[in-house]
Amino acid sequence: MRLSRMLVPTVREVPSEAVAESHKLMLRAGYVRQLAAGLYIYLPLGWKVIAKINRILREEMEAIGAQEVSMPVLHPAEPWQQTGRWFDIKDEMFRLKDRGGRDMCLGMTHEEIMTWLASREIRSYRQMPQIWYQIQTKLRDEARPKSGILRTREFLMKDSYSFDISVEALQRSYKLHEDAYHRIFTRCGLKFYQVESDTGMMGGAAAHEFMAVSEAGEDEIVLCASCGYQANVEIAGSVPSPSGPEAPEKSAETGQEVHTPEKRTVEEVSRFLKEGPERFIKSILVIAESGPVLALVRGDQQLHEKKLQRIIGPFRAALKPEVKDILGVEAGFIGPMEHGDIKIIADPALRTGSYITGANKPHYHRRGVAAGTDFQAAWHDIHVAKEGDLCPKCGSPVKLEKAIEIGNIFQLGTKYSQALGAFFLDESGEERPIIMGSYGIGPARIAAAAIEQNHDKDGMIWPANIAPFDVEVIPISADEPEVESAAWRIYEELVSAGIEALIDDRDLRAGVKFKDADLIGIPKQVVIGGRTLKEGLVELKDRSTKEIRKVSPQEAVAILKEGISAGEAGSGM
RNA sequence: CGGGGCGUAGCGCAGUCUGGUAGCGCGCACGGUUCGGGACCGUGAAGUCGAAGGUUCAAAUCCUUUCGCCCCGACCA
Structure with a gap:
């Protein structure tokens, strides 16, 4: 891709409303633009990142046997009324009437609709287990959208739903997701924890959240280094530290x-x-x-x-x-x-x-x-766990970290299947409710968390697997045709090797190109300048380490080819 | 929804207290000089001062209403 033809509106100054580092950088680097509170436009670079993340999601979901479907965003009220959430959920649900005056809503999640489908299509234990998923837009009229794309009113979500014949079978589906989620977040280059979480209004037996450590996060998690206890403060137990050196008064x-x-x-x-x-x-x-x-x-x-x-x-x-x-x-x-x-x-x-x-x-x-x-x-334990409290499992001091919720998994049980009449016949011909699980991941939050965890004063530093491009080719030429042609040769070779390359063919000064390249955060840069080219060399720069190697153009291409394919192999492809 | 802040050129801001010609920086256009870490000189285009109503000879500025955005809290299925 030629940068000169691409919509990448980088800016030096950040709109003042941005507070979170990921938000500032996404605006500055031309990844997103805000339309209104909690509504964002993804520009080409931002959308490419989301697409990369979605590809990983699809691969890992398919790998556990999940099947992708597409669901309407516009829902009739009935299924929501049947589960009661039409009444339980208040202003957070976008509601409207169609021309016939029928109550409708915009989907904020899809338990009801997936279960509706299951109620019509699953009749026998022989048809299970099933896992269905979608990567689609959800709408929630958030009381307070914030932190750029971290909390928005319209957002993409990968949500999957498992349908099983028993609690044991549900636990297998749950475990499959647990493992898939670990692979997904690892491939996305995130530092994350799986923590015990509140089941909330989802109902159900067990729930976990996947949390990416970040100051911009809205959640707090309790971590015990010695036994591995990890939980959201929403539910975390803890033993308060003793009252201090002085014994309580006698x-x-x-x-x-x-x-x-x-x-x-x-x-x-x-x-x-x-x-x-x-x-x-x-x-x-x-x-x-x-x-x-x-x-x-x-x-x-x-x-x-x-x-x-x-x-x-x-x-x-x-x-x-x-x-x-x-x-x-x-x-x-x-x-x-x-x-x-x-x-x-x-x-x-x-x-x-x-x-x-x-x-x-x-x-x-x-x-x-x-x-x-x-x-x-x-x-009863009714206090909020805090730093220095002792782990409820092993008694060691716990640590608290702020984190972004990037995924969650719930064992739903039969709450939805009962309400919507999703029953099946078991081996003995008895009618029983389907046992369900639901599992979400927010691709935008993965992107934001990746930036929060990987940036420096100059800009973003993308993890290789979710970077919008693999390499940026940067010719530094003041009317030197050799530089131009060498850069294009390298670019063409990379592209034909299946590497996603971006070439900064804009007629701009070197400084501007360097600043933009660092801001945009593509993991590898190849700089072709007049001086070094005369020695037959180009510069290969690593965005994260800032290390520069001077090598021949052929070597540069070879190193990039090898590095990029090795990176993918190492990440579980 | 409660509390706070802010709306002035594409972006960042000054001007508002104390009413009197709408400004600065960046960006943008054109010309020239430059050309390895956001160059310089010159010329220029660009603003219903968020909106409506009111006070006044006169409103970005004062008053009322309203809309939007951000932050803290509540909420977060």
Whole structure:
């Protein structure tokens, strides 16, 4: 491809809205343009990257026996009503009516439609297992699109669905995907983790997410280096580190009340009393469907609302007047003591030791409050795991990393097949629901994660397998026909060897070509300049190491041919 | 949806407080000199100041309404 004919609008200055590094670079390097919030145009280079990723997806999906299908983006409401998601999902679903007034929606995922298909086409256990997949556009009216192509309202997704006769068979399909995903992300050159994740509204037994470590990520994952425990903070358990070198206070201080005027938050009281936040009990009143619940975490912990919800069901924070009504004291001075039969859920961090907490009267706190003697509670892990906490499996300190969710896998079970009547007859002629799994990957997120993980101050550095081109040929010529012709010869040879090459045939100064080449991030560059060419040499530059080798044009071609085919072989082709 | 910020030439911004000729840099076009890491000189084109309404002799600037975009939070099937 000739760069002079290609739409690659590189710019020196970045539009100010970009924050994520991948977003800035994609705009600067001419990979994408924004149409509106969460809607992006992929320019030729960006689209080539997506195409490369999709090719890898197809190869790996086909390799586990998955079959590609194409599904409508426009869906009738009925299947969504049958599974209940038409009602559960709110503003996030794009809805519309057709000319006949029928309710329709734009597909945000395809469990309903795939299951609808299965319900009509799968009748017998003999027809399974099946894995169907698609690589198509999904639409979600995101509350807050952000970070360039990381969270958009319209996005491409590879989603596959498995249909099995039993839970054991589902686990085989699940494992197939797990392994395929590892191969896919490895081939895409990503550093990633597979973590345990929340099943969320998907329902089902087990779920994992594939996470690419990046500061731009929206998720946080908990990692244990010693036993390999890996989980999303959404569900990660952890054992809080002990309260510090000083043992929690002994009974000498029990019951001592201290005047703490206008000091309400743990932070304020902690500073006022010169005691670390881990010496405090934080009491949070919430209103569940069954009534008020007092949630207790240690002062240095955050209440994990999802964990709490799993225990007491949906709840909301109590309003200020409610706090006073129910507990008889204003927020800020709540203690867990003497609240009659209000349900108390406490984090196990508080099980031993004694703590400082609100005295249940305005502007006073009490020291030496301990579980058992001062209050009774049901013990549940309801804190957010944090750096330095101990691994729930092996007790070593855990690490937290921000990450981009690049893929997920769910064991769905029968939630959708039951709802949509996808039943089959087993060996004994009994009718049973199909056991399903669903598995997603976002190609745009792979691209963004690859940039996040591979760039420098000059621009992108693409992993070989998903780079828009393999090589960029850069003639540096001020009217030197020999340079031009040598460059074209090299370019032609590369192309005829099946290497994807881009030639910068624009009539521009060397500096501009170099800057653009580094920005665009094609892994290999061949620079042909007048001076070196007179010695019969060209320069072979590696974008990531910046290493330059001076070799003859023939050698350059030979090295590139070998390197590129070896790279593909090494990546599991 | 709550909180904050920003909309002025293709891009990045100044000008708004204190109303009075719409500016700078990059980019773009043309001419010339240059030519291995975003060259230089000269000439030039290009803006309903997000939109609507209002105040005023006069509005980018003040007031009201509205739309859009970004960030934090909530949400994220």
